[in-house]
Amino acid sequence: MHVPDGFINAPVSVAAGVVAAGAVAVSLRGARRELDERIAPLAGLVAAFIFAVQMLNFPVAAGTSGHLLGGALAAILVGPYTGVLCVSVVLLMQGILFADGGLTALGVNISVMAVTTTVVAYAVFRGLVKVLPRKRRSVTVSAFVAAALSVPAAALVFTLVYAIGGTTDVPIGRVLTAMVGVHVLIGLGEAAITAFTVGAVIAVRPDLVYGARGLRQKLQLRVGGELVDATPEPALTPSLTPSHRTRNVWLTGLAASLVLAGVVSFYASASPDGLEKVAADKGIDARAEAHAAADSPLADYSVEGITDGRLSGGLAGVIGVGVTVVAGTGIFWTVRRRSTTSETTTTAASTSPTSV
Template identity: 75%
Template sequence: MHVPDGFIDVPVSVAAGVVAAGAVAVSLRGARRELDERTAPLAGLVAAFIFAVQMLNFPVAAGTSGHLLGGALAAILVGPYTGVLCVSVVLLMQGILFADGGLTALGVNITVMAVVTTVVSYTLFRGLVKVLPRTRRSVTVSTFVAALVSVPAAALAFTGIYAVGGTTDVPIGKVLTAMVGVHLLIGIGEAVITALTVGAVIAVRPDLVHGARGLTAPLKLRVGGELVDAAPAAVPVAAAVAGTGTGAGTGAGPGTPAAARSPRRLWATGLVTALVLAGFVSFYASADPDGLEKVAADHGIDRKTEEHASADSPLADYGVEDISDARLSGGLAGVIGVGATVAVGSGVFWAVRRRRHGNAVSPSTGSAVGGNA
């Protein structure tokens, strides 16, 4: 759903840029409460993973494909404010390095793909987990529904923006029907990918999943023959809720508290997975146009599309300039993109975490820093 230059007129693009800048500013402040020494590196990894999976277009209808937007995935894994920043970093890297998504339309893309998807999905997710039983299955079901709804919500938001600032005169009712219809199908793929990814992380490190923090319970201590709640810095027991047990699958000893274990193994596994997806699996992605491209071509939205400002980038269109072998060129571009995204994203999130003013307890004490936003 990357909006190119020329779809939206200048005044509305500027207005969307102001909205996006405001959302990023608010998210930078909010992310300070969500990030700590363990989750800041994970946020950079989430951005890189979203970049990689967005290269994997999957077929959804005759001649149409879709790809992950990632707002729900980022919000549930690392928090809604950090989630907005994750997707924004991905969109920035795609626009500058790969000529994917217009630079004048960057504000529109951040508003639609980062802000709308994150706000809608996380609001729905939190509402569902509050009314459903406090189990791992409830988190997975809530994740699936939230991710599914976030995609047509983004399509609806784009249609609204186009109705105000579109550069071609097209029947908005037909555009709305086409956009929401095809993105409902894409939303199913988004939901499956998001639920599987969140479920996989919960299975091994539930303490690192922002959306599962509400499933933690206080540690009980026996004092004078009575059970009492331990201090707030008690060890999270989300692992017990997830059915994995303490230390499962992490290389830590059976007595190691989950919050005290390093996320290094999870980070390394995630990075390798992202590199494989972008560097190898992406070659087999669908070549059909995505939902927005298909609707734009069918309804004439793309008649005034402008050439991308980064069209002469050596990585434009996800290929490396002067490398003729398509598999090698695309794979190398994907690897470069993952590396650049994880580097920029990790740097941003590390800087955000450093700006905290000493109001967070060290994670070695087991405290759930940041809490639910």
């Protein structure tokens, strides 16, 4: 659903950029509370994993494909504020290095693909886990439903943006029907990927899943006529595992991302994605503009100068994963460090003696 340059006029693109900048600023502040010693090391990896999986277009219907948007996955794994930042980092890397998603449309893409999907998904997810039984399966089910709804929600927001600032005169009702219809199907693929990934992490390290924290009620036993708290089940409590287990999870996730981007991506569907298909069918792309980074050596997910398609695309994917994990990790560690420094300063100020 990467919106290219020329779909949305300049005033609305600027307005969307302001909205996106505001959302990122709020997310930077909110992420300080989410990026603890467990989440901080993994946030950059989540961004890299989303980058990798977005290269895996899957077929849906009528010559159309779809790919992961990632907002639901990021929000559930590392928190909603950090999730917005994860997807934003991916979109930034894609736009600058791979000419995927217009640079003038970056604000639109962040607003639609990062903010909308994350907010909608996490709101649905939290609502469901509050009413479903407090079990691991409920987390996976909630993740599936949240992800499935987040994609058509993003399609709806894009349609609203296009209704306000679209550059072609297309009946908005036709655009709405086509966009939401195809993205309902794409949402099912998003839901399957999200639920599978969240379930896989929960099975290994449930304490690393932000959305699964504190879901199990305390078990109480009656001893001598009184209720006494039993030892909590380790699966949903803060981990006491050594740090090397977290490193193992990180390395496993990075290896999976590299394999997906470098090898599996070659077998992805070549059909246009949902927005591309609707744009071509309805005439939305009549005023599409060439990407400002079209001459990038990595444009269109290929490496300039390498003629072998499999090698070129795979190497571009590996480079993309590497750049994204480095950029994301740098950003999130900086946010975490500032949060830690701020907490230390506040604690020092509150405990220092005052002169009378």
